[in-house]
Amino acid sequence: MDKLAIIGGRPLYGKLPISGAKNSALKVMVASLLTSQPLRLKNVPDLADIRQLTALLEQHGVGIQREGANLNLHAGEITSTVAPYELVRKMRASFNVLGPILAREGKAKVSLPGGCAIGARPVDLHLKAFEAMGAEIELDEGYVLARARGGLKGAKILFPFVSVGATEHAMLAATLAKGTTILNNAAREPEIADLANCLIAMGAQIAGAGTSTITIEGVDRLSGAEHTVLPDRIETGSYAMAVGVTGGELTLTDTNIDLLGAAAESLIEAGLELTALDNGIRVTMNRNRLKAVDVITQPFPGFPTDLQAQFMALMATAEGTSTIKETIFENRFMHVPELGRMGADIHINGQVATVKGKAKLKGAPVMATDLRASMSLVLAGLGAEGQSMVSRLYHLDRGFERLEEKLQNVGALVERVPDND
Ligand SMILES: CC(=O)N[C@H]1[C@@H](OP(=O)(O)OP(=O)(O)OC[C@H]2O[C@@H](n3ccc(=O)[nH]c3=O)[C@H](O)[C@@H]2O)O[C@H](CO)[C@@H](O)[C@@H]1O
Numbered sequence: 001m002d003k004l005a006i007i008g009g010r011p012l013y014g015k016l017p018i019s020g021a022k023n024s025a026l027k028v029m030v031a032s033l034l035t036s037q038p039l040r041l042k043n044v045p046d047l048a049d050i051r052q053l054t055a056l057l058e059q060h061g062v063g064i065q066r067e068g069a070n071l072n073l074h075a076g077e078i079t080s081t082v083a084p085y086e087l088v089r090k091m092r093a094s095f096n097v098l099g100p101i102l103a104r105e106g107k108a109k110v111s112l113p114g115g116c117a118i119g120a121r122p123v124d125l126h127l128k129a130f131e132a133m134g135a136e137i138e139l140d141e142g143y144v145l146a147r148a149r150g151g152l153k154g155a156k157i158l159f160p161f162v163s164v165g166a167t168e169h170a171m172l173a174a175t176l177a178k179g180t181t182i183l184n185n186a187a188r189e190p191e192i193a194d195l196a197n198c199l200i201a202m203g204a205q206i207a208g209a210g211t212s213t214i215t216i217e218g219v220d221r222l223s224g225a226e227h228t229v230l231p232d233r234i235e236t237g238s239y240a241m242a243v244g245v246t247g248g249e250l251t252l253t254d255t256n257i258d259l260l261g262a263a264a265e266s267l268i269e270a271g272l273e274l275t276a277l278d279n280g281i282r283v284t285m286n287r288n289r290l291k292a293v294d295v296i297t298q299p300f301p302g303f304p305t306d307l308q309a310q311f312m313a314l315m316a317t318a319e320g321t322s323t324i325k326e327t328i329f330e331n332r333f334m335h336v337p338e339l340g341r342m343g344a345d346i347h348i349n350g351q352v353a354t355v356k357g358k359a360k361l362k363g364a365p366v367m368a369t370d371l372r373a374s375m376s377l378v379l380a381g382l383g384a385e386g387q388s389m390v391s392r393l394y395h396l397d398r399g400f401e402r403l404e405e406k407l408q409n410v411g412a413l414v415e416r417v418p419d420n421d
């Protein structure tokens, strides 16, 4: 297991390219299961999660070739309707093979998923949506067994609260159901519209993706298509925050400020300058000290939970006291004790973390606990005095493509070192 050595205190300057969104790429890859024709995806990041899903899809019979940032997927035939525990346990999005396989083959057996240990993360909303569409669902020995003898049928589904995964999953399955499906209280994250655009290019009939009501008119079959994955808004926000902790100026290319939603406003309030460019964002930090800003995580367009840990690292050196409320996941403050090792003054009370900003953090050995928490430690290390050593980098490698190369190119002192412990 590698570690990341970081020597903090260097301002960042230059151009930093943003990769395609992991959380969209994973779902559009799954869409390949819905058609016997080839699907060509562009701007797919090369990440551990993408490789993990590739292995799972190959196991279902999908032929997959990578050409640079493009991925060609071809599910001529589904050779297995079973998604085994070993391939599903590490990553949440792998559970989303259930809907497409069920829609195409009338049955599927999929292990309950894993993913970041940031909460209980049940899949009841996914399963209720399939039941509403006429599927019989059983749970047995850690697996979901789903069957839809006469095929799935369109249904009216009202999600009791917003779920990104359940919205995407129901939308995927509904494309091949008989009749009309209406998803109410649907998630509005940009990745939902991206998935819908890919499905529409494949011949699906979907209206309203990106709003809270999505209507899907089922079709008999879908065809192949070409689709470009949208930029990663979490990577975008994370590197914008890197400028906040180090100072300097970065031009984030191949991305778009609108993807940041409320996070853009919070960053500007904290003292960062964000300028929308044709194909990116210029991020500048000229003030001496960041300002404390309170945030509450919310579904899009609210402040994203996937940027909460990184924002906390930023607030740890801001002037004043901020509160950060996590409303999406019940266990997403695991970075707090690790930031504490670097001198951050943070207290948790239920869903709320109170962060008393300090002038400087001090480098320390720290351990990544989940994907976005890893990035918060990297950010804290970039701003801290002296050396930090971040261990358990496999969390980071799930979701940040070529992190050390991207940071080195803009002047950061970061290096991956083998861990011999
Ligand atoms: C691979 C991927 O895209 N992951 C993202 C996705 O996760 P994911 O799709 O798992 O997140 P959801 O939006 O579904 O989860 C929101 C909340 O709903 C709960 N819930 C969800 C489904 C369900 O059937 N029952 C239930 O109770 C979850 O435990 C959580 O508390 O959206 C999250 C919220 O933006 C992000 O943090 C994750 O990075």
Ligand SMILES: C=C(OP(=O)(O)O)C(=O)O
Residues within 6 Å of the ligand: 023, 091, 092, 093, 114, 115, 116, 117, 306, 371, 372, 399
């Ligand atoms: C939580 C995340 O991933 P997953 O849903 O796969 O755990 C994430 O991308 O931040």
